[in-house]
Amino acid sequence: MNVWKAAFFSLAGLVAAALVVLIILIGGTTASSPLPEDTAKQDEGYTLALNTTKKNFEGIANTYIRKAVKGSLPVELEMRDDVLLTSELTVFSYTLPLAMHFDPIVREDGNLILKQSSMELGDLNIPPSTVLKLLKNSVELPSWMIVRPKEEEIFIDLEDLPISGDVQVKAKEVNLAQDEIILEVLIPKN
Template sequence: MNIWKIAFFGLLGIIIAGVIALVLYLDSPKESEPLPTYERTARGSVLSIKATKKDLESLANTYIQRAMKGEALPVTMIIKEDVILVSKLTVFGFTLPVIMNFDPVVLNDGNLLLKQSSLEIGDFNFPPSTVLEILRDTIDLPEWMVVRAKEEEIFINLSELPVSGDILIKAKSFNLKEDDIELEVTIPNK
């Protein structure tokens, strides 16, 4: 048999094996971090704060920007009827817009869990867990945002937001349809 035919079929086999390995890698998300089980408690004066979607959107993007320490903002949060994270993903040299929709859930400890409801990546169809895994691995997100790709959710640890002093923030209600967002802020007494 001609040496060039052997080389061609050998190279073709390597390329096919590489594509299959890439698809298998992208289709199997790694284990997610467990949700933090501790609950930070603060004693002091408790204030109940009502916020609108616009207020919360502005606050969230400000904290994300501070956590990025002046770098370009990789993720923008938009709050409408649900929570929308907008980012960009570069795949094989192409930059694609990524739009992820989440339904917010207030946990018993006052933190937020964003459960993914839909996903758009240009005209391509990727599994949501794969996109969240790529987002987690390629973007240096703040410590208080934990991406759990396998569960298709993002945990927002409000108790770890870097606010001044020992101020503690908890979510009480999060009804976006009614534009009724209530936060509880505990300011320690000296």
């Protein structure tokens, strides 16, 4: 056998093995991070109800996301009839646009769960859980955003938002169809 043939088949075998290992690493499901316990205690304080619109909430959310991500990757949140999270992922030196659609769910403790309804990653057909796993592993997200690939959701811990003082924020209602978002702000007594 020719030396060049042997080298070619060896190289082809190494490339195939690397692809198999990459597919196993990306496709394997890992345990999702546990959600924080409902530790919200009703401190004595003053409660302020905030009614806001999708546009205002979008601006506030993007401000916190930009501060937390610190320009490492462009992540934008857009409020429509659903919540749209856009970014880009680099795979094999190709930058692919990423658009994930979520339905917001308000938990009893006032935190938000963004349940994934659909996603687009360039022209690729990849399961949503895999895209969330890639997002979790490639982007350093703030501690108040917990990506849970297995459940196809992102948990937003409003209690962990970096707000000055001991101010706590809770979501009361998110009605995107009616353009109504109600937040509750608790300002503790000193």
